[in-house]
Amino acid sequence: MRSFDELVAEAExxxxxxxxxxxxxxxASEERPPWGYARLLAxxxxxxxxxxxxxxxxxxxxxxAAALPPHMVVSESWAPNLTRARExxxxxxxxxxxxxxxxxxxxxxGTFDLVTARHPVRPDWPEIVRVLQPGGRYLAQxxxxxxxxxxxxxxxxxxxxxxxxxxxxxxxxxxxxxGLTVEDxxxxxxxxxxxxxxxxxxxxxxxVWWVPDFTVAGYEGxxxxxxxxMRAGAPFVAHSTRHLINAHRSRNGGRHRSTR
Numbered sequence: 001m002r003s004f005d006e007l008v009a010e011a012e013x014x015x016x017x018x019x020x021x022x023x024x025x026x027x028a029s030e031e032r033p034p035w036g037y038a039r040l041l042a043x044x045x046x047x048x049x050x051x052x053x054x055x056x057x058x059x060x061x062x063x064x065a066a067a068l069p070p071h072m073v074v075s076e077s078w079a080p081n082l083t084r085a086r087e088x089x090x091x092x093x094x095x096x097x098x099x100x101x102x103x104x105x106x107x108x109x110g111t112f113d114l115v116t117a118r119h120p121v122r123p124d125w126p127e128i129v130r131v132l133q134p135g136g137r138y139l140a141q142x143x144x145x146x147x148x149x150x151x152x153x154x155x156x157x158x159x160x161x162x163x164x165x166x167x168x169x170x171x172x173x174x175x176x177x178x179g180l181t182v183e184d185x186x187x188x189x190x191x192x193x194x195x196x197x198x199x200x201x202x203x204x205x206x207x208v209w210w211v212p213d214f215t216v217a218g219y220e221g222x223x224x225x226x227x228x229x230m231r232a233g234a235p236f237v238a239h240s241t242r243h244l245i246n247a248h249r250s251r252n253g254g255r256h257r258s259t260r
Contacts, residue, residue, distance in 0.1 A: 018058025058084030144241030
């Protein structure tokens with residue numbers, strides 16, 4: 001294995017834009033939920049006439065679908081990801097829109113028969129209901145509670161209140177209150193392994209909300225301890241949590257924001 005300094009320097013120089021994780025191949029692994037979200041998304045997109053993918057990142061998951069609806073829109077709030085999504089999806093006729101930081105979408109009400117999301121930052125249920133047609137469907141894979149918290153708490157210490165966030169029961173209640181009928185929720189806890197310290201540095205640069213004040217200099221001691229552990233043949237183990245939500249907007253409307 002290369003030196004600590006070499007691994008860290010490589011990770012600090014690597015691109016972290018978009019939602020691709022190929023850089024971690026051979027350096028980290030993560031089990032996938034059993035339902036196969038990319039496959040489910042592709043099946044739904046192939047049947048839809050008008051679809052919106054929220055928090056699309058660089059559009060990587062949508063780009064995996066072989067067939068897209070005649071009217072396909074993706075939204076993203078972070079400018080570097082918007083650029084990547086335009087490069088990846090623009091040639092396929094996809095409209096890319098910039099969402100406001102508060103989650104509001106510059107789109108007419110009742111536009112889409114399908115709204116999707118993979119790991120939305122913070123689901124805005126009234127906004128999702130607003131842009132769906134009556135009877136339109138919502139399919140999404142959300143991050144669950146305490147996801148990757150073994151790694152997060154390694155750097156930040158215990159976070160008992162934060163562990164309660166992203167609870168699927170509460171999300172279902174909020175979705176129902178906004179006007180969605182939740183048909184099915186599936187949950188999964190998936191093993192993650194990090195094999196070298198560069199993989200940890202890279203993921204913390206990419207998922208900046210995990211350890212918001214992360215810098216290599218600020219956490220060098222903790223990183224060197226991890227490096228020693230990994231060189232001894234013990235990967236760092238954490239667990240991601242996910243839940244899959246299938247829902248639809250009731251045909252008589254539901255509670256949602258008024259048309260803009």
